[in-house]
Amino acid sequence: MTTPQEIFERYVWAGAMTRNAAALAEMFTVDGVFEAPLAPAGGAFPRRLEGREEIRREMAAYYERSAPDTGRTVNVDKSRYVLHTTADPGVFVAEIDTVLDGPAGVTTVSLVQVFRLRDGKIALLRDYFAPEDGG
Template identity: 55%
Template structure:
């Protein structure tokens, strides 16, 4: 979460993956700046760099209200993270982006990350959760 959402550092993100690691984002729509599937550290670095060049969500991330839950599985190299990233809007509203990530590790690095997320609506849309 720190490397991605907070620092938006593609080098730090790519370094967490194995050389042949896969970042899979099956819910992103066609034409989204983050491709649905990135294979290999170089592709992950390039793909997340392009994605992070997009304007950031206009709300301010609220770390105190943000939360996550980790779930173990029967496979010690697989775990699931439920993440709620909370934002404070300029007009006082509070918005939350919820996502689920499934991690498969190999030798302490991410071999496969399935990232199930949907972009937040823009602040002009007037939506919040």
């Protein structure tokens, strides 16, 4: 059985580190859902994506729109996360502080993600963060 630690580390590598929409989408069940409830409607980051194909397509478009043109990079050594398991073995929570280094200085983006798993894949991911650019 895949552990929450393994799933989370693969998720971070596919998403934040390599921005590989296809690899990210493959982590979801075919009918998986990716939600960002705090993202503004109509903003740059999608609020709700349903199904692996929509996740792949829309995250690829998001990565393209938000190509790292700010010069900011993730500082892996300073970034931190804590995983919390729950009474339900198919649910875990991640508290994340991502540190970004850039020309304007250091920025920390804090967020919470709730993962619901089915058969070793993500069935529902709720990503609670407030986008810096309003979307």
